[in-house]
Each structure stands twice: as structure tokens, then as C-alpha cells.
Amino acid sequence: MATRINCTAWLVNPWHAITSKPSISKPRLQFRHTLFSSSSSYSSSATHGAMGCTGSTNGASETDPFVLTTPLYYVNAPPHMGSAYTTIAADAIARFQRLLGKKVIFITGTDEHGEKIATAASACGSSPREHCDLISQVYKALWKDLDIAYDKFIRTTDAKHEAIVQQFYSRVLENGDIYRADYEGLYCVNCEEYKDEKDLLDNNCCPMHLKPCVHRKEDNYFFALSKYQKFLEETLEQNPEFVQPPFRLNEVQSWIRSGLKDFSISRASVDWGIPVPNDKKQTIYVWFDALLGYISALSGENEQPDLQGTVSLGWPASLHLIGKDILRFHAVYWPAMLMSAGLSLPKKVFGHGFLTRTA
Numbered sequence: 001m002a003t004r005i006n007c008t009a010w011l012v013n014p015w016h017a018i019t020s021k022p023s024i025s026k027p028r029l030q031f032r033h034t035l036f037s038s039s040s041s042y043s044s045s046a047t048h049g050a051m052g053c054t055g056s057t058n059g060a061s062e063t064d065p066f067v068l069t070t071p072l073y074y075v076n077a078p079p080h081m082g083s084a085y086t087t088i089a090a091d092a093i094a095r096f097q098r099l100l101g102k103k104v105i106f107i108t109g110t111d112e113h114g115e116k117i118a119t120a121a122s123a124c125g126s127s128p129r130e131h132c133d134l135i136s137q138v139y140k141a142l143w144k145d146l147d148i149a150y151d152k153f154i155r156t157t158d159a160k161h162e163a164i165v166q167q168f169y170s171r172v173l174e175n176g177d178i179y180r181a182d183y184e185g186l187y188c189v190n191c192e193e194y195k196d197e198k199d200l201l202d203n204n205c206c207p208m209h210l211k212p213c214v215h216r217k218e219d220n221y222f223f224a225l226s227k228y229q230k231f232l233e234e235t236l237e238q239n240p241e242f243v244q245p246p247f248r249l250n251e252v253q254s255w256i257r258s259g260l261k262d263f264s265i266s267r268a269s270v271d272w273g274i275p276v277p278n279d280k281k282q283t284i285y286v287w288f289d290a291l292l293g294y295i296s297a298l299s300g301e302n303e304q305p306d307l308q309g310t311v312s313l314g315w316p317a318s319l320h321l322i323g324k325d326i327l328r329f330h331a332v333y334w335p336a337m338l339m340s341a342g343l344s345l346p347k348k349v350f351g352h353g354f355l356t357r358t359a
């Protein structure tokens, strides 16, 4: 998933050819499984110590792997300082956990679907597939240069990932949390999401990308996020360490309190994506695809992809390390999606700030 940081200081830029071109119902609070796995450091009590980053194994079984993730980086452009920042921090945490004798599964990878990728590929005259192959290799090369000791590198175009996304989607559908509706609104192609007019700047410009949003009307599938409002409120209240640092928890709680809206999880006009299982004319929206990379990464190379089997290989993650710009997706959308699919929640989401440059 994209750490959508606009940064001009490229760490590597071997691809001059690329970069020189222009480039509804009542809340359902009964669940099939406990929210947090039995080995999780969370329980109904919020008194446990901080998980993972302190080296504490408080509440976790000694045999549980310590699973940590970086975002899956969006391959519309080569890596930048922001991607390196998160990955270096994750590498330091992974090394520390290994020193403590823990089995560590350090996951990183690339998020490769969506309209923006197809546009970036066509701007440099390549197919989306060629473009993704190229940029994901640039990421791998950079991590090698920086001596990043990751254990799993997942690409969202991997066949095993696509199979797991479709199985996850089908579970959520069976649970009654997916419905079809027309949507009309202002869309930021760079964020790949519809925006509320109140969140936009003058001329309907996206505050992140400073470009005008475009008016769109589409027939999409939606995820019933609003059903999970109460669940999310209670989860965060009972497990305040789920979102760190604490001021980001406050931010997340205030988003939730302001009212959660269902969000669209498919696109009708985007070919470069995973087809919706029951409707081949639509592809799955980037977040409903990319977040699943944290699970699909756990599966072995030659295994038949199977959601439940893969979950048993290390889910839930101990720590999602992310930039603050994608906090909402990880701390609000993702827990609700997991809940709907009957899967445990990650133990912690840590949202760090941006690197800034002073003159």
C-alpha cells in the first residue's frame, strides 16, 4: 500500500527513462472467533505492557513468531526516502527481536494494482506488468544495498496473493458485509478514493496531492464499515495500545466518533486489478487487495494458496509499521475487514511521522 509521501529526494533513481517522462444494518457484535488470538498480548484488560517494541513477550507464547510488516509500497514510482525510513526502522526492530531469540517474520513488498499504476506504466510506454516487474526489482535492489534482512517479499500480483484476496472477499460477502450501489462523488486518482467535499481545498483539490478531484459516477461494491463502528470504538477503548503512539490513537478515535461510512471496494473502470469473484466486470479496490498482502506473504512459495492455512502460519501480525498517511486504512478499515472475515486483529499499528526537510 502506498506510503503516499511526495518527496523529491530519491534514494535511488536508476530509471531515468521512467522518471524523466511526465510522469446498514444494526451493528453485529457476535463474531466467529475471538478478536485477538489467544496468544495475543491483548485481552479484555488493557493493562498489558507494550508489545514487541520493548522486547517484552508479555502475553505472547514463546513459540509465536514475531511478525512485523512495512507497508507494501506502491509501485507508481521508484522508492524514496519515506519508503526507506519505514523499512530501516522495521529492520532494526526485526534484528532486535531476533537477538531476543524470537522467530521473526519480517514482511515487506509491493502494491501493484490500480489505475495509477496503469497510468504510470503507459506514461513510460510499458505494460502494467512490465512496469511492476521493473519497480519491484528496484525496491529489492535498494533493500539489498541497505542490508535490509526481510524474510518475505510479497507482490500483490503474485498468484498466491490474488487467490487469497478472492477467498477473503468471498468470506466477507458470505458474512453479508458487501453490497452493490451507485456512487457519485469527487474522486482523487492519486489517492484512488472518493473524497468528502468538506475535506477538499479550493477548486476541489485533494489536500494531499494538491490536484483537483474529478467528478465520477460508478456502480461499485461496498463494504459495510458502518456496521463496525461500535466494535471499533470498544476495541480501541479496551486495547489502547492497538494504535501507537497515543496521539495517533486519539486521531483514530476521533475519526471513528465522527461516524464511519461504508466504502467502495471495487472499481468498474480499472482493468489492472484482481477481478471481483462474482463479477468479472469489476476489479477489487486497492486497499481491499493490498492489505491482504500481510497475510498472503506468510504462505510458502509452492503451497496451494488457502486463506485459513496461511493464517495458521503466523497471523496475526505483531506489528504493522506505517506512515501516518495510511493510518485510517490500517487502524479502521483493516480491523473491520478482518472482523468480518472472522480473523484475528493485528496486535499493534504504529504510525510514524514524515521525514521533513528544512531549508
Ligand SMILES: [Zn+2]
Binding pocket: 188, 189, 190, 191, 192, 206, 207, 208, 209, 210
Ligand atoms: Zn489525493
